[in-house]
Amino acid sequence: MRIAMLGWELPPFVSGGLGVHCYHLTKALAEKGIEIDFYMPRAEGVKAPWMNLVFVDDSALKESTPSEWGPYYRLMKEASKNEEKNGVPYDLNFFEAVNRYNFLCARIVERSNKKRHYDLIHCHDWISTKAGIDSKKRTGRPLVLTMHSTEYDRTANLWPFEWILNIERDGVREADRIIAVSKMMKNQLVVRFGANEGKIRVVYNAAQLDQFRTQAKKEQFGINSPVVLFHGRLSIQKGPEFFLQAAKKVLEKIPDARFIVSGKGDMLPRLVEMSIELGIQDRVTFTGYIPAEKLPLIYAISDVYVLPSVSEPFGITVLEAMASGTPCVISRTAGVGEVLNHCLKVDFWDVNEMANKIIALLRYAALRDTIRKGLSEDLMSFSWEKAADETKGVYEECLRG
Amino acid sequence: MPSVFLYFHVHQPFRLGRFSIFHEHNENLRKQYFDRKLNEGYFKKAAEKCYLPTNKILLNNIRETKGKFKVSFSITGTFLEQCEQFEGGEEVLKSFKHLASTGCVEFLNETYYHSLASLYGNRREFWEQVEQHSEKIKEVFGAKPKVFRNTEVIYNNTIAREAEENEYAGILTEGIEHVLGWRSPNYVYRPKGCERIKVVLRNYKLSDDVGYRFSAKWWSEFPLTADKYVSWLKACNGQTINLFMDYETFGEHHWEGSGIFQFLEHFPKEAIKNGLDFLTASETVERYDAVGEIDIPFNLSWADLERDVSAWLGNQLQWTCFKELEGMEDKVKNTKNSELRELWRLLQTSDHLYYLCTKSWADGDVHKHFSPHKDWGPYENFINYMNAIQDLKEEVEKASKEGLERELVWKPQQETETGLR
Numbered sequence: 177m178r179i180a181m182l183g184w185e186l187p188p189f190v191s192g193g194l195g196v197h198c199y200h201l202t203k204a205l206a207e208k209g210i211e212i213d214f215y216m217p218r219a220e221g222v223k224a225p226w227m228n229l230v231f232v233d234d235s236a237l238k239e240s241t242p243s244e245w246g247p248y249y250r251l252m253k254e255a256s257k258n259e260e261k262n263g264v265p266y267d268l269n270f271f272e273a274v275n276r277y278n279f280l281c282a283r284i285v286e287r288s289n290k291k292r293h294y295d296l297i298h299c300h301d302w303i304s305t306k307a308g309i310d311s312k313k314r315t316g317r318p319l320v321l322t323m324h325s326t327e328y329d330r331t332a333n334l335w336p337f338e339w340i341l342n343i344e345r346d347g348v349r350e351a352d353r354i355i356a357v358s359k360m361m362k363n364q365l366v367v368r369f370g371a372n373e374g375k376i377r378v379v380y381n382a383a384q385l386d387q388f389r390t391q392a393k394k395e396q397f398g399i400n401s402p403v404v405l406f407h408g409r410l411s412i413q414k415g416p417e418f419f420l421q422a423a424k425k426v427l428e429k430i431p432d433a434r435f436i437v438s439g440k441g442d443m444l445p446r447l448v449e450m451s452i453e454l455g456i457q458d459r460v461t462f463t464g465y466i467p468a469e470k471l472p473l474i475y476a477i478s479d480v481y482v483l484p485s486v487s488e489p490f491g492i493t494v495l496e497a498m499a500s501g502t503p504c505v506i507s508r509t510a511g512v513g514e515v516l517n518h519c520l521k522v523d524f525w526d527v528n529e530m531a532n533k534i535i536a537l538l539r540y541a542a543l544r545d546t547i548r549k550g551l552s553e554d555l556m557s558f559s560w561e562k563a564a565d566e567t568k569g570v571y572e573e574c575l576r577g
Numbered sequence: 578m579p580s581v582f583l584y585f586h587v588h589q590p591f592r593l594g595r596f597s598i599f600h601e602h603n604e605n606l607r608k609q610y611f612d613r614k615l616n617e618g619y620f621k622k623a624a625e626k627c628y629l630p631t632n633k634i635l636l637n638n639i640r641e642t643k644g645k646f647k648v649s650f651s652i653t654g655t656f657l658e659q660c661e662q663f664e665g666g667e668e669v670l671k672s673f674k675h676l677a678s679t680g681c682v683e684f685l686n687e688t689y690y691h692s693l694a695s696l697y698g699n700r701r702e703f704w705e706q707v708e709q710h711s712e713k714i715k716e717v718f719g720a721k722p723k724v725f726r727n728t729e730v731i732y733n734n735t736i737a738r739e740a741e742e743n744e745y746a747g748i749l750t751e752g753i754e755h756v757l758g759w760r761s762p763n764y765v766y767r768p769k770g771c772e773r774i775k776v777v778l779r780n781y782k783l784s785d786d787v788g789y790r791f792s793a794k795w796w797s798e799f800p801l802t803a804d805k806y807v808s809w810l811k812a813c814n815g816q817t818i819n820l821f822m823d824y825e826t827f828g829e830h831h832w833e834g835s836g837i838f839q840f841l842e843h844f845p846k847e848a849i850k851n852g853l854d855f856l857t858a859s860e861t862v863e864r865y866d867a868v869g870e871i872d873i874p875f876n877l878s879w880a881d882l883e884r885d886v887s888a889w890l891g892n893q894l895q896w897t898c899f900k901e902l903e904g905m906e907d908k909v910k911n912t913k914n915s916e917l918r919e920l921w922r923l924l925q926t927s928d929h930l931y932y933l934c935t936k937s938w939a940d941g942d943v944h945k946h947f948s949p950h951k952d953w954g955p956y957e958n959f960i961n962y963m964n965a966i967q968d969l970k971e972e973v974e975k976a977s978k979e980g981l982e983r984e985l986v987w988k989p990q991q992e993t994e995t996g997l998r
Contacts, residue, residue, distance in 0.1 A: 536960040542897040
């Protein structure tokens with residue numbers, strides 16, 4: 177089986193879970209004998225020898241004629257001129273860049289298909305959905321769409337971009353099969369996007385967890401107080417402000433607790449301000465971006481990991497924390513919770529209850545130890561091999577029609 | 578032909594309400610810990626589905642067989658309190674008293690709070706709770722119990738010996754192969770180290786045929802009819818067939834539509850027609866001599882496949898709570914505050930520990946089923962329970978401090994009084 181997978185990024189250049197997901201999924205699929213042409217914007221230094229990387233940019237289309245480009249031709253020309261001048265890949269704004277990628281991508285897929293004969297096309301999220309739909313039309317091959325998160329998730333339902341919602345609606349309608357990363361996602365697609373339930377399959381993510389199984393202890397770093405961790409993008413979707421509010425409540429009972437807020441995002445200034453307003457600025461550490469190789473350490477020195485997301489279709493960081501042996505308090509809105517027994521679930525807005533559970537974990541060794549013993553049992557339900565098997569199953573189903 | 582000893586366990590715990598560490602302080606601690614609405618709801622449902630209809634059938638059976646049908650009950654103190662406190666409880670209590678007045682019903686003794694106090698190192702608290710229960714039974718039903726059955730028939734040589742010292746004629750426990758070996762549960766035995774008391778063992782196969790398998794469609798004997806069941810009893814050898822089950826078997830574990838009530842109506846008449854006779858607990862131990870000795874140096878119970886105490890003390894969560902409560906005894910009693918002592922005892926009810934069971938999450942289903950709060954697993958129940966225990970601990974600390982201060986203040990006055998006399 178040969179497929180065209182339309183991605184956006186791959187490690188080491190990742191801004192979110194999508195790149196990591198594609199990296200591990202393609203690797204596991206390749207091991208199952210699936211031949212993959214992976215499309216993405218040009219990026220130097222990406223290594224994925226198990227598949228054929230296709231970088232989507234103007235040079236890939238240099239054999240095509242301006243007439244094929246239609247009204248975009250001039251835009252692209254200008255864009256590439258600017259690019260040479262400034263030396264940055266995206267001089268247009270982000271959305272233009274996505275548009276341009278999708279536009280080019282579909283055309284390259286169409287051309288390659290003449291030689292490569294793809295069995296199907298697989299795209300991920302809104303960011304490659306337009307290319308997916310377009311490729312389907314141009315090649316007549318079936319389309320599989322994986323939904324990792326929707327615009328409602330990313331904006332915590334507050335101000336979704338209609339433009340992106342439209343792309344998502346189109347994708348949900350046009351795809352022959354949709355892979356949802358949780359039952360919660362499936363439900364959302366049915367209820368909010370009017371998806372046909374019959375074509376949705378749930379395939380849970382997995383995580384590459386070996387590097388998280390460290391022996392590091394916080395005492396090695398001279399930390400003796402209890403540590404509670406938030407790790408994620410500092411955006412409204414991830415609910416970092418609920419973490420700070422819960423921190424305030426925890427400190428009422430456990431005054432020497434420390435709170436780490438790891439990650440970057442547009443909410444950082446607001447959060448720093450908020451920690452001052454709450455009067456807990458001396459107990460909260462904002463670490464900024466933590467490089468991947470340091471990540472295992474930050475989980476390992478934490479006594480509790482909190483995921484207070486307003487909306488979280490999956491929540492891979494929970495698995496990372498669990499692999500580090502760190503008990504988790506997670507939002508009920510996290511899809512990963514559907515399969516987990518050994519974690520504590522809370523409503524993200526119920527900061528009192530969040531604090532109640534954090535305190536219990538910090539106070540009672542029996543609770544921590546019992547949860548720790550169960551973690552490996554929970555983690556066994558997640559593996560890339562299993563995810564690849566199930567994805568392959570969706571492909572086969574798709575080809576049978 | 579062996580006689581039949583039918584015994585039902587009747588119990589309701591006072592379940593904890595949602596108790597956060599950030600609770601609002603309530604002067605009434607009992608209200609603060611225990612959720613009246615929640616408990617009343619459970620009680621009313623069970624009364625309607627089980628207690629009232631089943632009591633009615635039993636009463637009819639006694640009347641129709643002219644007193645040949647006999648049963649024994651153990652009814653916990655917390656259950657009786659709920660009868661006194663909750664809507665509809667009076668009617669339930671009346672129906673039990675009705676049964677008692679026939680003279681065909683015996684009430685057994687256990688811990689008032691259905692607790693695990695029998696496993697404490699210090700034996701005082703356990704027997705205080707048993708005594709409290711004995712008095713309550715006498716007060717409500719007019720007779721002091723003579724046969725002892727511990728919480729969930731938890732049993733070991735020590736408990737049996739202590740029961741003998743306290744003048745009980747008999748004690749109940751589980752009849753399981755790993756204790757009995759080749760021997761049959763259908764005989765009365767002597768506990769090791771005892772001279773007078775007799776131990777009566779549950780025939781778990783025949784008990785579970787009704788208590789557990791009655792409505793199981795996968796069971797090859799499904800459906801179980803009264804005459805089929807009686808034919809099995811008739812075929813048994815031995816002195817006595819001891820059938821012990823939860824009272825909620827009728828109408829709750831097996832709902833009305835399963836035909837469980839019809840079974841209960843017909844079974845006694847069918848049995849008597851076939852020459853089986855029913856005995857109460859005391860009659861059973863009176864009539865039969867012990868045929869051998871039973872040596873159980875470990876904790877036996879009727880719960881789960883293990884038949885040990887792992888349903889309540891199988892993990893660290895459970896041990897932590899159990900040890901916390903056990904360790905509070907002296908402090909609580911020294912406050913001489915009866916309210917605090919009662920709350921401490923209400924927290925000892927074994928159900929609270931049962932909700933924390935984590936035995937393989939698959940067969941933990943049975944345990945999950947009993948969690949008083951929807952969607953709560955062992956972890957949530959642990960946090961809630963521990964929060965209440967810690968809160969009570971603080972209250973006890975406060976009371977002992979106040980008590981100490983009072984003593985210091987009042988001392989000179991007491992001396993004056995003595996001086997005057």
